[in-house]
Amino acid sequence: MNQIIRFTIDGTECMAAKGQYLVDAARENGIFIPTLCNYPGIKPKGSCRVCTVKVNGRLMTACTTPVAESMVIENLCPEIENLRKQIIELFFVEGNHFCPACEKSGQCELQALAYRYKIMAPRYPFAFPQREVDASNPKLIKDQNRCILCKRCIRGIHDEKGRTIFAYKRRSNRVEIGIDPKLGKELSDETAQKAMDICPVGALLVREKGFDIPIGERKYDKTPIGHDIEHHKIPTP
Amino acid sequence: MSKPIVATTSLAGCFGCHMSILDIDERILDLIHLVEFDKSPIDDIKKFSRKCDIGLIEGGCCNSENVHVLKDFRENCKILVSVGECAIMGGLPAMRNGIPIRECLEEAYLNGPTVKENNKLKIIPNDPELPILLDKVYPCHEVVKIDYHLPGCPPRADLIWEALVALVTGNELKMPYEVIKYD
Numbered sequence: 172m173n174q175i176i177r178f179t180i181d182g183t184e185c186m187a188a189k190g191q192y193l194v195d196a197a198r199e200n201g202i203f204i205p206t207l208c209n210y211p212g213i214k215p216k217g218s219c220r221v222c223t224v225k226v227n228g229r230l231m232t233a234c235t236t237p238v239a240e241s242m243v244i245e246n247l248c249p250e251i252e253n254l255r256k257q258i259i260e261l262f263f264v265e266g267n268h269f270c271p272a273c274e275k276s277g278q279c280e281l282q283a284l285a286y287r288y289k290i291m292a293p294r295y296p297f298a299f300p301q302r303e304v305d306a307s308n309p310k311l312i313k314d315q316n317r318c319i320l321c322k323r324c325i326r327g328i329h330d331e332k333g334r335t336i337f338a339y340k341r342r343s344n345r346v347e348i349g350i351d352p353k354l355g356k357e358l359s360d361e362t363a364q365k366a367m368d369i370c371p372v373g374a375l376l377v378r379e380k381g382f383d384i385p386i387g388e389r390k391y392d393k394t395p396i397g398h399d400i401e402h403h404k405i406p407t408p
Numbered sequence: 409m410s411k412p413i414v415a416t417t418s419l420a421g422c423f424g425c426h427m428s429i430l431d432i433d434e435r436i437l438d439l440i441h442l443v444e445f446d447k448s449p450i451d452d453i454k455k456f457s458r459k460c461d462i463g464l465i466e467g468g469c470c471n472s473e474n475v476h477v478l479k480d481f482r483e484n485c486k487i488l489v490s491v492g493e494c495a496i497m498g499g500l501p502a503m504r505n506g507i508p509i510r511e512c513l514e515e516a517y518l519n520g521p522t523v524k525e526n527n528k529l530k531i532i533p534n535d536p537e538l539p540i541l542l543d544k545v546y547p548c549h550e551v552v553k554i555d556y557h558l559p560g561c562p563p564r565a566d567l568i569w570e571a572l573v574a575l576v577t578g579n580e581l582k583m584p585y586e587v588i589k590y591d
Contacts, residue, residue, distance in 0.1 A: 269499070270493065286589070292496045292549060292554075395585055
């Protein structure tokens with residue numbers, strides 16, 4: 172059996188199996204640590220930094236840090252909350268996130284985090300970068316305007332032989348997601364749907380699909396992201 | 409004490425936010441007890457007749473006239489509120505921001521399928537009376553100081569109402585989760 176260890180998050184006593192990543196350990200203790208590039212079942216990357224917490228006074232990403240005995244974790248202090256808010260605002264100004272015209276609106280994790288943090292307007296000037304929509308794939312549309320470069324599609328989507336279908340191309344501020352032209356043509360409907368679901372924003376869309384859930388019934392219309400974790404009732408043994 | 413005075417305008421917007429103001433339903437009767445309107449498309453007053461307390465701005469700045477009106481509002485209103493996505497981040501008009509202005513005009517007046525055959529003289533309107541398009545669409549807070557932002561496309565009527573009441577009464581704004589939406 173795994174060794175059970177004790178630690179605290181914002182003063183709350185928590186328990187988890189040793190070696191578990193902090194976000195997962197927090198989730199099991201009913202505490203929500205916001206994430207964006209992290210996805211259950213995929214090796215964590217720690218690239219978006221939204222899950223930043225203070226571990227024993229030092230800033231660390233909760234998705235890549237394994238929990239250890241007697242760790243003192245700060246999650247909800249104003250400094251960290253403001254830091255996360257800044258990161259989310261930067262995502263909004265760095266790309267072209269026109270929520271009213273987006274198929275993923277209401278189901279988008281970036282938008283949901285902005286709602287949770289009640290961001291009324293970003294503090295930074297909008298960059299309005301020039302980015303392309305790639306509709307050459309028979310199953311998927313890729314809108315680089317909305318991509319936040321979290322690499323979830325690269326890390327999480329493989330064909331039946333285990334080959335990756337998505338990859339980074341170009342460098343620096345011109346970096347974008349590319350779909351393998353050969354493997355991309357052979358995409359199954361399920362894999363295309365999985366790619367759309369794994370994308371936290373609306374950068375990967377299944378063709379001829381969108382706006383299929385009415386406003387008011389979408390994932391984040393009524394309850395904020397993390398609500399299910401914070402209100403999860405731990406079953407009594 | 410006289411009632412606070414409200415002015416509203418629609419810059420590069422679709423008037424959807426003004427529709428949402430009207431969407432407060434019967435509370436509009438409370439509104440006329442609460443505030444007075446000056447320059448606004450709602451009462452069709454074209455020019456500021458006095459200094460106002462609150463200015464509600466719908467839409468971003470896509471041309472020189474928008475900038476002129478916005479600066480006029482800043483001069484004449486104590487508090488300016490950006491109402492809606494277009495005022496906050498340019499919105500749908502800002503989707504042209506990645507396209508050079510020449511290309512936009514050529515598509516609209518020379519090459520678009522509905523104008524190609526009809527604009528035989530190949531004219532792009534350039535009368536001095538016409539406002540000049542800006543190089544891109546700007547959010548209002550990048551042109552003048554904006555005091556508050558109400559997101560939404562349009563902002564929910566409840567959010568606009570609560571924000572107006574909070575501004576007029578000086579109480580803290582109640583913001584339940586459901587009212588802050590970007591679409």
